[in-house]
Amino acid sequence: MGLGLAAFLFAAGCSRSPAPPSPEFEQASRRWTALYAQKLDDAYLDPSIGEIEAQLQRVPADSVDSLASQSLLQRIQEGRTRMQASQEDQRRAVASASALPTMDPSSTDLPRQAEPVAAEPVDAGPADAGVIAGPQTGTPASELVAGFEGCFTRGTAVTVEGRGMRDTWQLSDRASCQLGYPSHRDSVLLVEDGRVLALLPKSAVRTVRRYEDGGTVPVDDGGR
Incomplete structure (x- = not known):
């Protein structure tokens, strides 16, 4: 008993507490x-x-x-x-970003951008050739309504062989229009698909009388 207690006290005395x-x-x-x-x-x-x-x-x-x-x-x-x-x-x-090379087309295979080339002057013809005033083939029909100083009026629809009924326009009888568009005085403008299809001489348009049986007779013949 005494030896055991002494051993315990010795062991307890040898144990060290951690530093603060x-x-x-x-x-x-x-x-x-x-x-x-x-x-x-x-x-x-x-x-x-x-x-x-x-x-x-x-x-x-x-x-x-x-x-x-x-x-x-x-x-x-x-x-x-x-x-x-x-x-x-x-x-x-x-x-790496600072070292990126600049792209010089002269030292690479990149295609060079085409430089603008001055267009060759177009021969406009004699100075007095002038330009025909008024609507021509291809003129939009909307311009006949709002343009050309209102000098063109809608005419009677005509039947065109192989094409059916088509609208026509003609020059107004006003003096200013007759003077402004002299080349259209004796013409009829045939309109198809919203554009002027052709300019026809008025003499090329025939007026006929159509009967119920389908027959037609030129008006100039007086119906004989």
């Missing part, structure tokens, strides 16, 4: 927290980070803060490595 909290860790942890709150991940590259690491390395191995100090020290080192790699990637990207 480390002031170095407390100060380093506080500085790191403030720095990271201010700069976030940029804190890993801040010049003052070296002092914080030195304080963490001075924490005694038997301190209750030893494991925490080693964990924070590892976190700082890994974060610095990651941020340095990110900076290097950015530097390479900028250098």
